[in-house]
Amino acid sequence: MKLRILGDEVLRQRAEALIDINDETRQLVKAMFVTMDEAKGVGLAAPQIGLSQRLFVLRSDDDIDRVFINPHIIATSQETCSFEEGCLSVPQIYAEVERPEKITVQALDEHGKAFTLDAEGYLARIIQHEYDHLEGVLFIDRLDPELKEEAEKTIARREEKKAEREKEKARKKAKLEAAKESNR
Numbered sequence: 234m235k236l237r238i239l240g241d242e243v244l245r246q247r248a249e250a251l252i253d254i255n256d257e258t259r260q261l262v263k264a265m266f267v268t269m270d271e272a273k274g275v276g277l278a279a280p281q282i283g284l285s286q287r288l289f290v291l292r293s294d295d296d297i298d299r300v301f302i303n304p305h306i307i308a309t310s311q312e313t314c315s316f317e318e319g320c321l322s323v324p325q326i327y328a329e330v331e332r333p334e335k336i337t338v339q340a341l342d343e344h345g346k347a348f349t350l351d352a353e354g355y356l357a358r359i360i361q362h363e364y365d366h367l368e369g370v371l372f373i374d375r376l377d378p379e380l381k382e383e384a385e386k387t388i389a390r391r392e393e394k395k396a397e398r399e400k401e402k403a404r405k406k407a408k409l410e411a412a413k414e415s416n417r
């Protein structure tokens with residue numbers, strides 16, 4: 234599964250509710266965990282792989298795989314904490330983000346069973362971060378405007394350099410193909 238990067242419009246859309254939870258959903262969940270692990274992430278939301286669905290997976294420091302389908306954060310604490318966050322869709326950018334320390338979330342699991350979870354600390358942070366993806370919000374949106382602009386410019390420069398490298402690679406390949414043709 235290809236990770237979507239800042240600039241991809243699916244990351245800025247509010248995801249749609251998942252209506253049918255079936256074997257296909259469970260296969261998607263498995264694939265999302267594989268993608269998350271390959272990218273060395275702790276969470277992955279469906280929009281990050283190009284799907285506008287209200288679904289995310291995560292594995293916190295308790296090493297439990299968790300699946301959240303059509304989640305709703307129903308309570309947040311007044312107490313907040315600031316912690317450095319990063320995102321697979323905003324590569325190599327890290328910044329302090331303030332979030333509620335404790336939350337209560339309701340969701341469905343991969344079998345369609347409803348659950349309520351009280352979470353705090355790191356687990357609560359991951360849930361909020363992934364939930365934001367379902368709302369079309371990235372962690373950089375929660376930063377000071379100057380920091381957000383700096384992060385967006387950094388990503389844009391990286392994407393420009395990547396496009397230039399791809400263009401140069403294609404040019405060299407075309408040149409090589411032309412040389413092969415002229416030798417025939």
